[in-house]
Amino acid sequence: MIYTVTLNPSIDYIMHVDEFNEGDLNRANTTYYYPGGKGINVSRVLKRLDVSNTALGFIGGFTGQFIQNFLESEEVQHQFIDTDQNTRINVKLKSNEESEINGPGPSITEEQQQQLLKQVEKLERDDYLVVAGSIPKTIPADFYNKMAKRCGERGAHFIADTSGKALEELVGTPTFLLKPNHHELGELFDTTIDSPLKAITFAKQLVTKGATNVIVSMGGDGAILVNKDHAYYANVPKGEVKNSVGAGDSVVSGFIAGYVQTNSLTEAFANGVACGSATAFSDDLATRDFVEELRKEIKIEDLN
Ligand SMILES: Nc1ncnc2c1ncn2[C@@H]1O[C@H](COP(=O)(O)OP(=O)(O)OP(=O)(O)O)[C@@H](O)[C@H]1O
Numbered sequence: 574m575i576y577t578v579t580l581n582p583s584i585d586y587i588m589h590v591d592e593f594n595e596g597d598l599n600r601a602n603t604t605y606y607y608p609g610g611k612g613i614n615v616s617r618v619l620k621r622l623d624v625s626n627t628a629l630g631f632i633g634g635f636t637g638q639f640i641q642n643f644l645e646s647e648e649v650q651h652q653f654i655d656t657d658q659n660t661r662i663n664v665k666l667k668s669n670e671e672s673e674i675n676g677p678g679p680s681i682t683e684e685q686q687q688q689l690l691k692q693v694e695k696l697e698r699d700d701y702l703v704v705a706g707s708i709p710k711t712i713p714a715d716f717y718n719k720m721a722k723r724c725g726e727r728g729a730h731f732i733a734d735t736s737g738k739a740l741e742e743l744v745g746t747p748t749f750l751l752k753p754n755h756h757e758l759g760e761l762f763d764t765t766i767d768s769p770l771k772a773i774t775f776a777k778q779l780v781t782k783g784a785t786n787v788i789v790s791m792g793g794d795g796a797i798l799v800n801k802d803h804a805y806y807a808n809v810p811k812g813e814v815k816n817s818v819g820a821g822d823s824v825v826s827g828f829i830a831g832y833v834q835t836n837s838l839t840e841a842f843a844n845g846v847a848c849g850s851a852t853a854f855s856d857d858l859a860t861r862d863f864v865e866e867l868r869k870e871i872k873i874e875d876l877n
């Protein structure tokens with residue numbers, strides 16, 4: 574089974590405003606409400622790719638109820654832990670530029686954290702656990718490490734898509750896949766990643782320190798996948814970017830779907846990139862047909 578973890582889910586409130594003027598009354602012409610949080614996005618896209626999975630994490634209040642109803646309407650399984658407080662609402666403002674305001678989210682008690690760790694202890698050999706998103710302030714920054722350790726003990730694959738202190742804490746911990754974008758990788762090593770070759774250099778350091786595979790997505794400039802034997806580069810398809818929210822998460826979904834369906838890392842990587850672009854070129858998340866269409870445009874090169 575594949576499990577995703579979202580410690581701080583959200584309703585993503587998407588507002589399209591023709592021309593946003595700071596300090597003025599602005600009126601949106603279209604708005605959308607989607608369940609959000611990186612793990613939940615990974616779950617929704619996996620389901621669209623016919624890969625059954627279960628979403629874990631903390632959820633609460635009327636906003637949490639909306640997310641659960643939405644996931645049920647899409648037949649995404651979930652086993653969330655109730656937080657008593659409202660799940661946050663993140664505002665995604667789409668005008669000439671894309672701006673985001675993410676809420677802090679509810680407080681998570683020590684007891685609730687233990688409940689989640691207990692769920693992870695039930696994982697079985699060859700299961701997958703995907704942790705994705707930031708760690709809220711009330712949870713220690715090394716919380717993902719505790720999950721990674723439990724996965725290791727159970728023989729399950731641990732995958733992380735996170736940034737900042739949470740990513741820093743994971744360096745040196747055995748992981749099946751880390752998926753930073755080039756900004757997050759640059760921040761980790763206090764440098765600017767401005768080319769695939771530079772991304773490969775720093776991704777290799779993560780491999781040396783315990784990551785089996787590292788994918789670095791670089792928006793419209795392609796992506797790399799590095800492991801101890803290879804350094805692959807993938808181009809991205811051409812198209813109009815409508816929505817970058819969830820594009821990185823979709824890379825993770827496409828990779829996992831490709832890997833469990835074909836057992837080939839290069840096929841998984843290409844599928845991941847196709848899936849990221851299918852989301853970037855859509856209003857909501859990628860659909861299976863669109864991923865298949867874009868997959869044909871992606872070529873993988875081994876740069877090692
Ligand atoms: N301009 C683009 N053209 C084609 N594909 C794109 C473009 N921008 C993003 N993508 C697709 O989305 C994927 C993820 O993009 P990016 O590297 O920006 O990740 P991210 O910053 O983690 O995403 P997110 O916005 O979800 O946090 C890319 O690997 C690619 O497949």
Ligand SMILES: O=P(O)(O)OC[C@@]1(O)O[C@H](CO)[C@@H](O)[C@@H]1O
Pocket residue numbers: 581583585608609610611614663675705706707708818819820821822
């Ligand atoms: O605050 P975090 O956890 O860093 O990011 C949360 C978030 O911005 O990431 C997703 C897109 O990747 C959105 O659905 C969600 O609103």
